[in-house]
Amino acid sequence: MTQIEEVNYEQYRHLVSERAFTGETMLLNMGPQHPSTHGVLRLLLELDGEVIVNAVPDIGFLHTGVEKNMEAKTYLKAEVMSDRLDYMNNLGNNLAYCMAVEKLVELDVPPRAQALRVILVELQRIASHLVWIGTFGLDLAAMSVFLYAFREREQILDIFELCSGQRMMTTFIRPGGLWRDVPVEFETAVRNFLKIFPKRVDEYEALLTKNPLFLDRLLGIGKLDAATALQHGVTGPMLRASGVKWDLRKARPYMGYEQYDFDIPVRTEGDTYARYLVRVQEFRESMKIIEQALNKLPMGPVRSDNRKFVPPPRSEIGVSMEALIHHFKLWTEGFSAPKGSVYSAVESPRGELGVYLEGDGGPKPHRVHWRTPSFSNLSVVPKLVKGHLVADLVAILASTDIVLGDIDR
Amino acid sequence: MGVFDPLLELLRGLGTTFKMALDKPVTYQYPEEKRPVRPRFRGRHVLKRYENGLEKCIGCSLCAAACPADAIFVEASENTDEKRFSPGERYASTYEINMLRCIYCGFCEDACPTEAIVLGDNYELSFYDRRSAIYTKEMLLEPVPSVEMTTPRKVEPGVFTRSVPEMKDPQD
Numbered sequence: 001m002t003q004i005e006e007v008n009y010e011q012y013r014h015l016v017s018e019r020a021f022t023g024e025t026m027l028l029n030m031g032p033q034h035p036s037t038h039g040v041l042r043l044l045l046e047l048d049g050e051v052i053v054n055a056v057p058d059i060g061f062l063h064t065g066v067e068k069n070m071e072a073k074t075y076l077k078a079e080v081m082s083d084r085l086d087y088m089n090n091l092g093n094n095l096a097y098c099m100a101v102e103k104l105v106e107l108d109v110p111p112r113a114q115a116l117r118v119i120l121v122e123l124q125r126i127a128s129h130l131v132w133i134g135t136f137g138l139d140l141a142a143m144s145v146f147l148y149a150f151r152e153r154e155q156i157l158d159i160f161e162l163c164s165g166q167r168m169m170t171t172f173i174r175p176g177g178l179w180r181d182v183p184v185e186f187e188t189a190v191r192n193f194l195k196i197f198p199k200r201v202d203e204y205e206a207l208l209t210k211n212p213l214f215l216d217r218l219l220g221i222g223k224l225d226a227a228t229a230l231q232h233g234v235t236g237p238m239l240r241a242s243g244v245k246w247d248l249r250k251a252r253p254y255m256g257y258e259q260y261d262f263d264i265p266v267r268t269e270g271d272t273y274a275r276y277l278v279r280v281q282e283f284r285e286s287m288k289i290i291e292q293a294l295n296k297l298p299m300g301p302v303r304s305d306n307r308k309f310v311p312p313p314r315s316e317i318g319v320s321m322e323a324l325i326h327h328f329k330l331w332t333e334g335f336s337a338p339k340g341s342v343y344s345a346v347e348s349p350r351g352e353l354g355v356y357l358e359g360d361g362g363p364k365p366h367r368v369h370w371r372t373p374s375f376s377n378l379s380v381v382p383k384l385v386k387g388h389l390v391a392d393l394v395a396i397l398a399s400t401d402i403v404l405g406d407i408d409r
Numbered sequence: 410m411g412v413f414d415p416l417l418e419l420l421r422g423l424g425t426t427f428k429m430a431l432d433k434p435v436t437y438q439y440p441e442e443k444r445p446v447r448p449r450f451r452g453r454h455v456l457k458r459y460e461n462g463l464e465k466c467i468g469c470s471l472c473a474a475a476c477p478a479d480a481i482f483v484e485a486s487e488n489t490d491e492k493r494f495s496p497g498e499r500y501a502s503t504y505e506i507n508m509l510r511c512i513y514c515g516f517c518e519d520a521c522p523t524e525a526i527v528l529g530d531n532y533e534l535s536f537y538d539r540r541s542a543i544y545t546k547e548m549l550l551e552p553v554p555s556v557e558m559t560t561p562r563k564v565e566p567g568v569f570t571r572s573v574p575e576m577k578d579p580q581d
Contacts, residue, residue, distance in 0.1 A: 077477040080514045144426050151435050158447075165449035165528070171514050179519075183449070183581055203429075207422045212415035317522055318575035324522065331475040331520040 015056045016046045025053055032061045036139050036394040039404030041378075043393075050389050055382045062408040070368040074334030075101050075175065078365065083169040085370060086406035088128040091120050091160070092348045094173035096370075099254060099344040100355040101175040104337045107309050113177035113302040114255045119190065119293045120163070120172065121255075121346070122286040126197070127156040128349035129279050129286075132401045133204055136276065139398040140217050145207050152200050159189050176310040177303035187294065194291055201283045209280070218273035222384040222396035225270055232383075233376035236351025237282060238400055241275040243268035248347040260292045272399040279401075282349075309335045334363035341367075350374050350401055374406035446530050448581040451513045453531040454506055456550045457524065462558025464494050464550065465525035467572045468501035475520035480510035490569075492561035497572025504546035508534055522573050 019025045028045045031037040040061035046054040066085055070078040082093040095117055102109060109117075134149035157167040163182050164172035172179050208214050224234070229242045239246055247264045249257040265281035267274035304310050307326045316323035337359035345354035351373025360366035377400045385393045437444045446452065457465045468485030484503035494500035517526050536542045553559050 073477055077475070077516065080477045080512060080516075144429070148429065154435070161447045161450065163449070165447065165451040165515060166513065169512065169514070180579065203425050206425045210418040211422055212418060311519065313578050314524075314576045315578045318573055324573065327520075327522060328471065331471055331516075 015044070016054050019048075019053070020046050024048075030390075030393075032058075036397060038135065038397065038402055041397075041402070041404055041407075045390070045393070047390070052385050052388055052390065052393060055385045055393065057378055057381065059378070059404075059407050062404045064405075064409065066409045067368050067370060071365055074363045075105075075337060075365060076330065076334055078368065079174065080169070080171055083171055084405065085409055086348065086350070086353070086372065086374070086403050087168065088131055088403050089124055089348050089350070089353070089406075090168055090170055091117075091124040091173060092128075092346060092353060094171060095121055095255070096344065096346045096348070096353050096355045098173050098175045099346065100342055100357040101337070103342040103344050104340065104357055104359050105175075105309055105335065107176045107304055107306060109177055109255075109304060110301045111256070111298045112181075112300045115293050115297050116178060116182060116302065117173055117255050118257065118260070119290050119297075120160075122289045122293075123156050123159060123190070123193075125286050125349045126283055127153050129283060130156075132279060132349070132398075133208075136398045136401075137208060139394050140214060142208065142211075142214065145204055148200065148203065148207075152197060155193050155196075159186070159193065162186060162189060174303070174310075176306065177301070181302045187297075190290065190294060194287055194294075197287060198284070201280065205280060208276070215273065217391075217395055218276065218399075219271065221272045221388060221392045222399065223269075223271050224380060224384055228380065228383060229270075232380040234351070234380050235373050235376065236347070236349070236401075237278045238275055238351065238377050238380075240264060241267045241278045242270035248345055248352055252345070254344075254346060257289075259296075260289045262288045262292075272395050275399040275401075336361060336363050337365070343371075345371065348373055350403065350406065351377060370409055372406045372409065374400075374402040374404075378402050378407055446532070450530055450532075451515045451518075451528040453508070453529050453534055454511075454517070454544070454549055455527050455529040456504065456546065457527055458551050458553065458560075459496075460554070462553050462555070462560060462562075463496055463569065464500060464560055465523045466501045466504065467495050467497050467523055467525070468499045468504075469522065469572075471520045471522060472517035472526055475516045476511075477514060477516060478510045478512045480507045480512075481505070481517060482507075490564055490566040493564045493569060494560045495572075496569035496574075499572075501546060504549060506544045506549065507542060508536070508544055509539060509542040524574075524576055 020027055026047045028047055029042065030045055031042040032040040042058040044056040044058060045052055066081045070081050079094060079097055082097040083090045085093050130149040130153040134146035137145035160170050161167050162185060164170035164179060224242045226242045226244050229239050243266060245264055245266045250264055262285045265278045265285065267278055311327050311330045312323040317327050339359055339361045341358040343354055343356045345352050353373055354371035356369040357365055358367040381397060381400060384396050459465060468483055470483040473481040473483050482505045483501050485499040486502035488494055488498060488500050515528050518528050
């Protein structure tokens with residue numbers, strides 16, 4: 001029987017200042033059941049009046065053992081776990097995982113699948129930023145933008161349902177390409193969205209960008225300088241709002257991002273408002289990418305025809321004995337990946353999302369590690385909130401755009 | 410920025426809200442009004458039959474092997490021409506899906522070599538207890554096209570020997 005050790009509170013003393021023990025400052029729990037913590041994040045706040053002296057994030061409430069679970073599944077089956085990490089960026093997670101698997105087993109992806117992946121991932125980026133702009137407004141008491149943003153997000157999720165049959169847990173991007181080709185209605189659906197969406201972004205901006213109440217809450221709040229950001233491994237829009245022009249889509253292009261013409265929005269202020277502006281600008285840049293990718297979408301297969309790794313099409317199963325054997329083998333035992341380790345990263349809506357995959361020669365990964373952007377981005381929050389009011393903490397936390405599924409895994 | 414600019418910005422925002430109030434609502438009054446699903450929608454599973462009423466499922470358990478959530482349990486038994494359920498040697502005598510475990514990824518549909526299991530359009534799955542979340546073969550199987558086509562049934566010997574049919578790629 002395991003002995004349950006009594007918690008030694010002495011080892012946690014350093015987290016708060018000495019003044020907390022004399023009763024001079026107050027300790028306050030924020031979360032895990034608090035709508036502004038965007039999930040189940042607990043923050044231990046040390047308050048001097050309403051001013052934050054210390055903030056200690058406590059994570060792990062949403063730990064689901066995704067990484068360990070993936071080790072128990074074959075490479076094909078482990079992919080469903082990736083959907084469920086960062087539930088705002090399902091296709092982006094799929095892409096990061098599939099790129100890692102493709103790198104490990106040296107699998108090529110046909111050009112059409114690459115272009116479609118770019119379109120879908122950029123749509124997902126817009127959808128994720130829509131949730132962010134909605135909840136950001138909501139945290140700052142702007143209710144209507146939340147409703148509008150979710151209306152547009154529903155359009156994107158409908159496109160995902162059109163392609164994959166699910167709105168969120170799509171598992172549409174598979175190692176070696178895509179699950180299936182997109183249906184014929186796909187192009188019109190995306191073009192309709194591109195036609196409507198610029199006007200919608202203008203509407204959000206009309207509601208928020210120059211709203212004096214909004215500006216009062218944001219300007220100069222939670223200033224993050226580039227050096228601190230890099231120290232903490234902050235990536236994504238948060239880093240770009242601090243004046244560092246770093247985007248994996250430009251710095252280490254994948255999936256043919258180098259063929260598309262787009263800008264990386266950068267601001268130098270580093271405050272909450274700068275993060276807002278960067279993300280709003282990313283809406284427009286993502287639309288540019290989608291439009292270009294859609295205009296020069298090549299025809300052709302969407303899955304690699306390497307039968308050792310990609311299951312054969314349905315039409316071959318009934319007529320070819322070899323195809324049937326491959327089909328059975330891939331869905332039961334799975335394919336074996338060589339010994340070795342790979343790291344591949346994509347630019348998720350929140351920053352650098354990386355997968356470290358270690359193969360041991362068998363059909364299951366020996367180790368899967370996710371380098372998730374929310375985790376690093378949250379680590380800098382305690383530094384940002386010091387000296388601000390509790391209400392500012394809500395704004396800062398909302399502007400970092402954390403997803404707890406991403407942090408706890 | 411002038412003195413009245415903040416006020417103008419507030420009014421501009423308010424104008425947007427007013428404009429939206431006149432827009433057509435995009436919401437559905439569920440459950441009175443249901444949102445139509447897309448053809449590829451992955452909802453509750455259905456076990457399909459051939460046009461002659463025989464079950465497509467041959468009890469190969471490939472769906473159970475492919476299931477990442479281990480939600481499917483299949484037990485196979487031998488077919489005879491006196492009591493034939495499905496073409497080929499075997500049929501599924503037990504087929505259970507635990508709908509609480511199922512994640513609707515559609516891997517079972519992808520893995521099925523006979524197109525027997527298909528994820529349907531029904532998304533209204535709720536239960537009062539965990540036991541009723543386990544769907545048995547009777548609940549999953551499609552109804553027979555007509556009475557004389559029920560399974561098991563007596564068939565001519567040597568006709569239904571092939572388990573895996575020729576199939577087309579999905580079209581939608």
